[in-house]
Amino acid sequence: MTFNALMVEKDEDGKTSASVQKITEDKLPEGDVTVAVEYSTVNYKDGLCIGPGGGLVRNYPHIPGIDMAGVVESSSDSRYNAGDKVVLTGWRYGEMHWGGYSQKTRVNADWLVTLPEGITTQQAMAVGTAGFTAMLSVMALEEHGLNPDQGPVLVTGAAGGVGSVATAILANLGYEVAGVTGRPETTDYLTSLGATQIVAREEINETVKRPLEAETWAGCVDAVGGDMLARVLGQMKYGASVAAVGLAGGAGLPATVIPFLLRGVNLLGIDSVMRPYENRLAAWKRVATDLPMAKLDQMIVPATLSDLPKLGGDILKGQIQGRVVVDVNK
Ligand SMILES: NC(=O)c1ccc[n+]([C@@H]2O[C@H](COP(=O)([O-])OP(=O)(O)OC[C@H]3O[C@@H](n4cnc5c(N)ncnc54)[C@H](OP(=O)(O)O)[C@@H]3O)[C@@H](O)[C@H]2O)c1
Numbered sequence: 001m002t003f004n005a006l007m008v009e010k011d012e013d014g015k016t017s018a019s020v021q022k023i024t025e026d027k028l029p030e031g032d033v034t035v036a037v038e039y040s041t042v043n044y045k046d047g048l049c050i051g052p053g054g055g056l057v058r059n060y061p062h063i064p065g066i067d068m069a070g071v072v073e074s075s076s077d078s079r080y081n082a083g084d085k086v087v088l089t090g091w092r093y094g095e096m097h098w099g100g101y102s103q104k105t106r107v108n109a110d111w112l113v114t115l116p117e118g119i120t121t122q123q124a125m126a127v128g129t130a131g132f133t134a135m136l137s138v139m140a141l142e143e144h145g146l147n148p149d150q151g152p153v154l155v156t157g158a159a160g161g162v163g164s165v166a167t168a169i170l171a172n173l174g175y176e177v178a179g180v181t182g183r184p185e186t187t188d189y190l191t192s193l194g195a196t197q198i199v200a201r202e203e204i205n206e207t208v209k210r211p212l213e214a215e216t217w218a219g220c221v222d223a224v225g226g227d228m229l230a231r232v233l234g235q236m237k238y239g240a241s242v243a244a245v246g247l248a249g250g251a252g253l254p255a256t257v258i259p260f261l262l263r264g265v266n267l268l269g270i271d272s273v274m275r276p277y278e279n280r281l282a283a284w285k286r287v288a289t290d291l292p293m294a295k296l297d298q299m300i301v302p303a304t305l306s307d308l309p310k311l312g313g314d315i316l317k318g319q320i321q322g323r324v325v326v327d328v329n330k
Contacts, residue, residue: 001025004328005102006305008050010060018050018064018309029098031106032077035086037070039125040100042303042311042324043161044248049095050312056095064308065326066093067128068100069121077109085115087284089129090273101305103328113280116288126296126323127287130161133272135283135290137162137221137243138169140268144241148174150218154232155179156204157223157248158195159186159321166221168193168295169287178217180204180228186321193295204231205249211258219243226250233259233267241266248318299323304330 002022010016028034048054049064057064072084080086091111093099098106115124127135146153153170157163158179170177171194179190182201190198208230215237222229223246232242233255244267259265275283299322303311307326314320 003103004305005063006050006065006308008057008060008062008064016052016060018312020305023102025104028104028106032109033075033080033086033112034073034104034106035068035070036073037068037100037103037105037328038121039070040065040068040326040328041125041128041130042308042315042320042326043067043129044315045095047312047314047316049099050308051316058096063098063102064094065100065102066090066095067125068093068105069115069124070105071121073104075109079109080112085121086112087115087121087124088112089132090275092273101308101326101328110277113277113284116285118288119284119293122300122325123293123296125325126300127165127291128161128323129272130323131165131287131291131296132283133245133270134162134166134169134221135287136272136275136279137166137245137270138173138290139283139286140243140270141219141221141241144266144268145239146219146241148176150240151237152176152178152197152217153219153221154199154217155195155221155223156228156232157181157246158190159183160223160248160318161320161323162221162223162245164193164299164322165291165296167195168299169291170221171195172290172292172295180224182318183321189321192298201228204228206231207254208234208256210234211256212262215263221245224249226252227254229253230255233265236263236265239264239266241268243268243270245270296323300325302327
């Protein structure tokens with residue numbers, strides 16, 4: 001029996017090309033659980049892996065897709081049985097290991113999480129690594145004392161994947177959310193997710209001029225990094241925390257240490273890839289309760305395997321709004 005997958009091949013000149021191909025099950029890598037994939041999504045890393053690889057993919061031919069949700073077909077691990085609904089993000093799946101842009105996948109049981117009640121496989125992929133990381137960020141801010149009475153929370157890269165989900169979760173929890181975007185046309189979308197203030201990217205994207213500005217934000221989920229993160233650090237309220245998630249605007253951090261020393265600001269690193277199982281389960285359970293599914297459904301941009309070569313390019317250019325959900329069976 002064959003099934004479809006998006007296969008990336010590399011030619012003798014080192015050029016890569018991606019196309020939907022028919023694969024047989026014996027070609028799948030070793031692993032203890034075989035899953036019938038239902039949905040996947042598109043992240044920045046997927047854009048790299050669908051294209052030239054960005055150093056993430058070591059072996060070709062390769063099936064990208066760093067996330068998947070589906071139904072267990074067979075398992076040699078006692079934690080999983082045929083019919084279980086599961087989700088996988090992280091662990092370098094779709095980079096080092098064949099990923100979710102495939103109707104079937106075989107994986108290590110330790111990488112899986114059983115989907116909590118109240119969330120479908122389609123919704124799980126509307127969440128994906130981006131939304132899961134947004135949830136981890138909100139949980140980290142709460143662990144450092146954030147509550148809705150403290151004032152507005154800033155979300156940078158607000159119209160992107162991490163930003164959209166962070167905005168919807170925070171607004172649902174009663175926070176006042178300010179979204180930073182470089183795309184004014186996304187204002188209605190961000191407002192519908194619960195943002196009450198829109199900050200234009202250019203207002204906050206300049207290099208730090210003064211190490212401290214007015215104390216404005218009670219917390220921040222930052223998907224952008226670079227100059228924007230440096231600037232935001234100087235605008236945080238006394239003792240407030242910033243969850244550093246991404247580098248859409250750059251990996252550098254041209255900041256001073258003054259906000260840490262004089263305002264006790266905390267910079268919290270958020271990694272979603274190597275998170276231990278208990279953390280993952282806790283975050284997926286919080287997603288099921290704290291993210292309004294009607295708002296999540298509103299973020300969905302539907303796609304199929306054959307749309308992926310174009311979408312991979314779009315995400316690298318920062319042109320995707322919301323959450324792409326790839327139906328691998330269409
Ligand atoms: N730490 C982790 O485990 C983890 C997990 C997932 C993702 N990430 C990282 O988090 C970041 C966001 O991921 P995502 O999936 O949300 O990506 P995305 O959907 O592409 O969103 C990124 C957003 O950042 C803004 N942006 C893009 N280029 C920018 C620039 N040059 N300057 C300022 N803002 C810019 C855009 O938002 P606007 O259009 O609204 O301005 C864009 O939509 C990426 O760097 C990704 O690699 C990290």
